[in-house]
Amino acid sequence: MDRDLAEHSADILKAVAHPIRLQIIELLKKEEMCVGDIVHELGEKQAITSQQLNIMKNKGILACRREGAKVFYRIENKNVIKVLACVYDHCKAETRSKK
Amino acid sequence: MDRDLAEHSADILKAVAHPIRLQIIELLKKEEMCVGDIVHELGEKQAITSQQLNIMKNKGILACRREGAKVFYRIENKNVIKVLACVYDHCKAETRSKK
DNA sequence: TTAATATATTACTATATTGCAATAATACTA
DNA sequence: TAGTATTATTGCAATATAGTAATATATTAA
Numbered sequence: 578m579d580r581d582l583a584e585h586s587a588d589i590l591k592a593v594a595h596p597i598r599l600q601i602i603e604l605l606k607k608e609e610m611c612v613g614d615i616v617h618e619l620g621e622k623q624a625i626t627s628q629q630l631n632i633m634k635n636k637g638i639l640a641c642r643r644e645g646a647k648v649f650y651r652i653e654n655k656n657v658i659k660v661l662a663c664v665y666d667h668c669k670a671e672t673r674s675k676k
Numbered sequence: 677m678d679r680d681l682a683e684h685s686a687d688i689l690k691a692v693a694h695p696i697r698l699q700i701i702e703l704l705k706k707e708e709m710c711v712g713d714i715v716h717e718l719g720e721k722q723a724i725t726s727q728q729l730n731i732m733k734n735k736g737i738l739a740c741r742r743e744g745a746k747v748f749y750r751i752e753n754k755n756v757i758k759v760l761a762c763v764y765d766h767c768k769a770e771t772r773s774k775k
Numbered sequence: 776t777t778a779a780t781a782t783a784t785t786a787c788t789a790t791a792t793t794g795c796a797a798t799a800a801t802a803c804t805a
Numbered sequence: 806t807a808g809t810a811t812t813a814t815t816g817c818a819a820t821a822t823a824g825t826a827a828t829a830t831a832t833t834a835a
Contacts, residue, residue, distance in 0.1 A: 578698065578699055578702040580695065580699075582764065582767060582768075583695040583696075583698045583699050583702075584695045585767050586695075586698055586760070586763045586764060586767050587692075587693050587694050587695045587697075587698055589763060589766065589767065590689050590690075590692060590693035590698075590763060591689075591690070591693040591792095593686075593689060594686050594689035594690040594693050595686050595792090595793090596679065596682040596683045596685075596686045597682075598686075599677065599682045599685055599686055599689075600677055600679075600682050603677040603682075611811085611812090612811070612812055612813095613810090613811065613812080616812095622794085622795080622796095623811085623812075623813095624794085624795070624796080624797090624812095624813085624814085625793085625794065625795080626812095627812060627813055627814085628793090628794085628813085628814090630812095630813095631813075631814090643801090643802090643812095645802065645803065645811090646801070646802045646803055646810060646811045646812080647802095647810095647811065647812085648811080648812060648813090654766065656762060656765065656766035657766070659762045660759055660762040660763055660766065661685070663755060663758045663759040663762055664685045664688060664689060664759055665681065665685060666755065667688065667753065667755035667756070667759065668681060668684050668685050668688065669681075690822095694822090694823085710781085710782095711781070711782055711783090712780090712781065712782085715782095721824085721825080722781085722782075722783095723782095723783085723784085723824085723825075723826080723827095724823085724824065724825085725782095726782060726783055726784085727783085727784090727823090727824090729782095729783095730783075730784090742782095742831090742832090744781090744831095744832060744833070745780060745781045745782080745831070745832040745833060746780095746781065746782085746832090747781080747782060747783090
């Protein structure tokens with residue numbers, strides 16, 4: 578594997594490798610949501626949520642549109658959904674085997 | 677998604693989200709390898725490589741066995757291969773669309 | 776036992792990330 | 806325009822991660 582691909586892939590992975598960010602992606606899988614609703618769903622503080630959204634927007638994972646005072650975020654990179662499905666499968670399998 | 681799954685998944689993702697670690701996994705996809713050969717293939721320093729191997733071993737991604745003076749590492753968690761395949765697909769698609 | 780090879784660990788510095796509080800900016804509404 | 810709701814940004818302290826050099830450990834061979 579070439580170094581550039583490794584760097585770039587690591588970058589994408591880091592961009593989602595955070596509990597709050599994963600939960601945000603999970604929420605947005607169904608439909609776009611505004612920041613306030615995401616904050617409410619997660620029970621996290623507004624500033625933190627906004628920061629995590631921004632991180633993912635910068636990496637091209639999310640995109641957003643403003644509608645009046647609200648900003649709606651959506652998943653821009655549908656591929657991350659597949660990636661995360663693999664991760665969750667893995668984690669669930671691991672949990673089962675530990676019983 | 678429950679918080680525990682998010683925490684655990686983020687942990688796994690963080691464990692692979694590093695260029696050297698990705699390259700190690702890529703090497704081990706084909707076959708198990710000893711540390712020296714991995715160091716040689718990657719052109720990284722011995723200490724760094726050993727550290728990265730250890731990180732992934734602790735997270736259950738890799739496993740190893742000693743054979744004399746050498747230690748052979750292998751992928752313990754075959755699922756990460758699928759996860760990374762998704763990531764690479766994504767990165768390649770992205771590269772193409774930027775052309 | 777000594778030397779050489781292979782791998783792991785430690786201590787340290789530098790850098791990055793996280794979470795927080797406060798505040799700024801934006802866009803509605805009265 | 807003033808006030809309010811919504812979202813973004815900034816500055817900071819705490820923590821985590823990365824990279825390095827030096828050293829330790831384990832195994833084999835002489």
